[in-house]
Amino acid sequence: MITIVRTNSENKDFIHLVKNLDAELAQLDGDEHEFYAQLNKTHNLNHVLVAYENDQPVACGALREYSPTIMEVKRMYTLPENRGKGIATQILTELESWASELRYQKCILETGKRQPDAIWLYQKNGYKIIPSYGKYLVMENSVCFEKELR
Numbered sequence: 001m002i003t004i005v006r007t008n009s010e011n012k013d014f015i016h017l018v019k020n021l022d023a024e025l026a027q028l029d030g031d032e033h034e035f036y037a038q039l040n041k042t043h044n045l046n047h048v049l050v051a052y053e054n055d056q057p058v059a060c061g062a063l064r065e066y067s068p069t070i071m072e073v074k075r076m077y078t079l080p081e082n083r084g085k086g087i088a089t090q091i092l093t094e095l096e097s098w099a100s101e102l103r104y105q106k107c108i109l110e111t112g113k114r115q116p117d118a119i120w121l122y123q124k125n126g127y128k129i130i131p132s133y134g135k136y137l138v139m140e141n142s143v144c145f146e147k148e149l150r
Contacts, residue, residue: 001053001054002051002052002053002058002085002087002090003051003052003053004049004050004051004052004090004091004094005049005050005051005052006047006048006049006094006098007048007049007050008045008046008047008048009043009044009045009046009048009062011048011050013050013052013057013060014048014050014057014060014062014075016057017050017057017059017060017077017079018060018075018077020077020079021060021075021077024077025112045062045063045064045074045075047062047063047064047071047095047098047099047102048060048061048062048063048075049061049062049091049094049095049098051078051087051090051091053082053087058078058079058082058087059077059078059079059082059087059088059091060075060076060077060091061073061074061075061076061077061088061091061092061094061095062074062075062095063095063098063099063107065104066108066134069104069105069106070104070105070106070107070108071095071099071102071104071106071107071108072107072108072109073092073095073107073108073109074109076088076091076092076109076118076121078091083117088121089121089124089125092121092122092125093125095107096147096149099149100149100150104149105148105149106146106147106148106149107127107146107147107149108130108133108144108145108146109122109127109144109145109146110132110133110136110142110143110144110145111142111143111145112141112142112143113141113142113143114141119143122145123145125147126147127145127146127147128145128146128147129143129144129145130144130145130146131144132144
């Protein structure tokens with residue numbers, strides 16, 4: 001059974017999962033990793049989710065305010081051995097619910113072209129590709145998405 005906990009970026013399990021995420025992204029991003037790393041700082045994130053299976057942390061995700069009406073989805077990650085179980089969709093759905101509770105109207109996010117599983121996850125969950133935004137404008141590898149919240 002999966003349990004999802006709302007927390008913040010000081011959660012030790014979140015910090016551990018993000019270290020795994022960063023190691024994986026360093027491999028995928030190669031020379032571009034340093035650029036992306038500066039946009040993925042985790043300090044002062046007040047809207048963090050950690051998913052547990054049998055009391056073990058297996059996945060995470062977070063929200064950061066992008067504008068007064070938009071939340072940006074950040075730091076989505078599932079341990080490789082736990083992928084394919086629908087946990088990422090559960091995290092994403094809970095992040096959207098949280099953003100809605102906080103009266104945000106939309107979620108946006110960025111992922112990389114070298115992450116086809118992430119692209120598929122977002123499209124499967126109703127996210128639409130949009131033009132790159134913010135600092136991602138200059139990155140050819142970036143794919144940006146948005147979803148209107150109910």
